[in-house]
Amino acid sequence: MAANTSLNLPAEAAKPRLRKSLKLWQVVMMGLAYLTPMTVFDTFGIVSGISNGHVPASYLLALAGVLFTAISYGKLVRQFPEAGSAYTYAQKSISPHVGFMVGWSSLLDYLFLPMINVLLAKIYLSALFPEVPPWVWVVSFVAILTAANLKSVSLVANFNTLFVLVQISIMVVFIVLVVQGLHKGEGVGTVWSLQPFISQNAHLIPIITGATIVCFSFLGFDAVTTLSEETPDARAGDPEGHFPHRHVRRRYLHRRLVLYAALFPRYQPL
Template sequence: MTRTATPAHPTLKRSLGLWAIVGLGLGYMTPMTVFDTFGYVSEESGGVVPLAYVFALVVMIFTAISYGRMTRVYPSAGSAYTYASETVHPNFGWIVGWTALLDYLLLPLVNALLVRQYLESFFPEVSGWVWVIAYVAMITLLNLWSITSTSRVNATLLIFQIVLIGVFIVLAWVALAQGAGNGTPFTLEPFWNANVQIMAVVSAATIVCFSFIGFDAITMYTEEAKNASIVPKAIVLALLFGGLIFFTAGWFAQSLFPTDAGFEGTALPEIAYSVGGMIFQIFFVSAAVAAAVASSLASHASVSRMIYVMGRNGTGPISRFFSYVHPKYRTPAIAVIFVGVVSLGAAVADLDFIFTLINFGALIAFTIVNVTVILHFAVRNKQVKGFSQVFRNIVLPAIGIALTVLLWVNLNIDAMIYGLIWLAVGVVVLLSITRFFTRNLRMSFEEDEVIAEGEEGEAALNAADREVLHVGEALDGGRADDSSTAAGPRA
């Protein structure tokens, strides 16, 4: 495969700092989701929602380490698609990217659908189409304008969510101290009890892993980070902060409702009302709307970057169409508009059906990223000398593979069926665009520009590396292992 150069201008604008990227990741995760899914997860896990989140977090930590390492090697906005293309073959990478689109592309639609339902409940006389068109137009225009404006709006909405979750925790503590639920905030019952069944917890973890989709989307902003080296640190911080919020909120919700409370649909309004009454319920539902908007902004931005990179790496008019960057705003304009058009499906889509599809693509992408770590470091660069390298380059990603596969095989049957159908369609499309593999895809990857384009070029990159060295060491055991970049042989 021959690597081709990408035109130098226009390019995506490097304007995102560490905390802006962390905020986009947390916004994507949607912290309020823990309350929306509480009733379902509590029933599925047998009343140990926090334990289900811990299990999912452990799975995600191993995968986050792999994402962080591969981001340092291939600092491109394509995420799993880029890593698979570079380490295996562009055709395989394209299939991985297609599969990942199943969750990336549908999440903006899900958020638009949730907002439609919220607004329909307040204004039933207004057609859902009106809300969807207005809402999707707003999100699309913000993403077209600039990633900086998207980040700022996301940060404001994220802070609103976190403040309201903090108020919930305080009110829940007071209620527990007064005898509600378990009767005390000091109990391990929400985390472990005599009735815990491990496979039930694993099954519940396949549901809540949806909440962690977002830490991987951070890699989509690699080409818009002020310095590419901050992305691995942002991945770890977003995952840990998100896990802490989910665990803490889930703990207090489970303490207040230790047994099946008979929630139907989202449990959020009932939980809010039981803790703080009507006034708090209004604010809490408002925070849920803010969460959906923040997730819309972040998910819309990230998937448009993935489509942009896949288009940039293709050939022909369709690829040129999707790889267009607006010369003034320096955003992937056509990809952003395309995601907006898909999101209009929220006017007619069924939420339960969409949810069955999302985790399939995410878990496939997570598994492949762990595989690429082994292929790049252990197989291609033969970094298997001694226990330390074997542990980092084989054992850790292998554990990540095993855990993500465990979640994947425990998905419900609808997710498996429709996910495999989507995958089969992707194979057909790949056969078409490669003319039955007689025409190669390409990887258009301006590595030197991506790596060096910091505040002061390479000097700034080295300074930033020193600043995040402790995180880099946690991710890859030091710079030495990850210094081997994309210069290896290609298929």
């Protein structure tokens, strides 16, 4: 009787694997794209009202907490270099039941975030081109992003790199305009000011409340860990993806927020 050789294959050899095609810079760019560098425009007014104009202080507080999470992710990805991120870590380090709940919660996160991004893109583009029906923007963005994701992860990484570079270019122009406005006496009238951090209206509870909202801006390291199985050496390389993108995000975002808060020191609802 002929032996069924397929049953004798090692489990690891039979297990399907993802193609390891991403380089470090692509992983970093994917993380930055997931953070959406221009998201501060979407939350600044809300958080400014809650924190009494101390948005940078709320971001600093949120950053302190998220850094510990990023360090933990960096260690866990060395132990479990597989796609799945928080789901895999909770399943293997705590219990399968906890992993199940974390997995479904993460799925909702991945469903809602693209919806929010498409909605925001529709709002901005509808304001620029009011003659175009809003549904056209929604369908177009969803179709383009779906096609790119179905093609390959490398195409998605390059696509995201383009988006990140465009956003950074816009923000550089914005920062130059803000600095010019501050030098002309607008806002607090100076580029360097502690008012966004310390003032008579600064109170801990409102700043903490604002920090719970701006955590939305620090989700990129989770996207980085979902790419663990698609990097050549996840055990050695993936934690390196956390900290370049975390460092770039911290320096870039916080400088922009300080200038933004200096130009608009007081929250004034419309």
